[in-house]
Amino acid sequence: MVFDPHTPQDGRTGPSDRQPTSLAGAVAEFETAVATLHDAGGGERFDAALRRLGGLLGPAGEQESAAVGPRLASLLPDTPPFQRAHLAMMVGACVERGADPVACADHILAGLREALTGALLLLERWKETGDGGPDDLPDPDGDDPDRDSPGRAHARIEEPGRLDEWHAHRAVIGWWTLSLWQRAAFALYTHAAVRRTARESGVTDVLTGLIDRYSGDRHDLKGLRYLAAALDDEPLLVLHRPTGTGYLLRMDGLTDNFQLHTLLAEVLIGGGHLPGTRPAPEVVTLSRTGRVDGRHRVTATGAFNLVAPDGGWIWNEGMPEDVPVVDGVRTLVLDPQPYERSWAAGRFVEEVPGELRLERVLAPAEAASRLASAAPAQGFGQAVR
Template sequence: MPGRPATPLPELSTGLAQAVIRLDSRASTRSYRAIVDRLPHADEAELSAGLLPLVPALEQVAFGNGKLLATLVAGLIEQGADPLPALAVLSERLATGLELAAQFGVLTDKLGGEVAAPTSPEDYQRLRERVVRAAPAAGLSLEEAGEITQAWFTVDDWIPSLLLPLQQKRARQALPGRDRLTAAAATMTPYAEDAAWLLGLLEVLDDEPLLVLHRPTGRAYDLTISGVSSTFQLHTLLAATLIGDESRGLLPGEPPEAAWVAAATDGELMPADGIRGQFYLADAAGETIYNEGRPADIPLLGDHRVIVLDPPPYDRTWTVGRTYPLMTPEVVLNRVLPPGEAAEWARRVAPAA
């Protein structure tokens, strides 16, 4: 006798969204478990269709009650759902949550004593009573104080819903409200554990022109980079792209080991023997470009970010090839500049220290 047909994700997600909106915790838990059970059997089309009914619920749910939905959305995207339909809502809700949470300092002095996240209804009631007493002294309405407190204790639960999609180039390029979200994430970086990871993704450059000048040979290269999260990663990828056949205008030297390049792209993050630097990097003004920074930190000279490569003055090694395991970097060599053009760029940069 044939078994009962499996309920498809869109139907399960619709049930979850409705239960969340009406604050039915029992039905929410039941629907959530059914969705988790269905995920391993769903293809990308079903996963994407299953995401759509959750978007209105993401928009309406109280921030403090949204962890279930935000976590599920991250899971659907990780499995293969198209993130684009959810980006606008996630960006707006998360920016608002981060902005509210950043105001918690206004309340802390008035609440009296240490403030811990509530873990039970009794804890929540005690915290609410403290917020009720503190709000007038902080110059806030009770509603404002409640929203700020709720965001402070729950905003970290929402951040992973964007950490996954923003490792996709098309999601980064389609993200609305990027400047507002970046400012909000920067403000909360000292306080919310995942805010720094979000900020790093928001500052990733895509389709960004890069001019690289190799001072010892006078050669220069026009490149385009996307999805590179750190200068450590860029350092390895520049060596992989530019060291090679000198008859084609590439640089002399030993190319980076395959394990280093894999760690910087889509392989194991930590090669057994670490990664070795092959250049000293400076900007056009002669200032050191630190590996701990990001490509977005490299100053512009005209309409190009400029990197000057010199021999490394000492051995430098690091252990991790890339910051975001699911983000695919692109470093494209567009052209080797002819000698006259390379010399002109060399005249525009600061001399070697």
């Protein structure tokens, strides 16, 4: 995340804007401004303090940025809604520079939930109140939230007695700030500790459920959806139908099934357990820690057909969470490919390194027993994406 110090203000400066200070001093000043927001002149002081904070955070070093991240996160609930989203972006920038991601997570993920809920509400009411298609939606990036676009949207979706003024306000705020909350949450979810605590608490299930309900191209939530679903320290039972063998592996930071497919081939074929062609070293590196060089395309090729124990296909375009849990462990069957596959090597979420480790080879009797309960793969025409 490259932090943009712009905040949704009119750009005017006052005398206090010309007072240079340290980042720590700006945070202390902002804390005071939040506490006195409702006093006489509090709004003007708050706006000036937020502008100064944004201006100083941009060029700040990693150590001082990391130190103030949790302090800024704690101020989110008391910050006005539109400015809150910009403050969340500042917290995300601090996390990228080393701030404790878990200490910053609660209010960021709560803000994302609120923004998603609001955006979905706006979409629902927009369909009910207009004749236009998706292109008729307000542009949350192109329409200035300080001007009258949110006001017009509010007037359109408000329905007294059914959708009261507060819910309409909530919908407008969510729609105009969702992209900022998405970017802040993305910075947090790149950390395994946040993914683990959010998954264990049920927060991730709520957020991914809301994201799955969203449709449209005004907000790009796909990267966050894949990232939030990444599996860490997750066992994976793999059964290879042609050889009757089985393997217990463990996944860390895997975000997409193209990545999983490549690493399965590297560990099982490259490790000498299964026949086939080992992936090229560069393909494997890009699936683990490497970054894609946009100047040339590295091609990965398929080695298996990924199949669920009930016979349904597990598509490369999906996520490892698509692999079903059977008897307490995600279980995947490998079949021969029905046709050749190739794709651009890499990880869907490059910010997260991925790994797949072999823990043990199943005894022949155990593998045979597991395979005996697995259904044959469905035909191509029956496969459900």
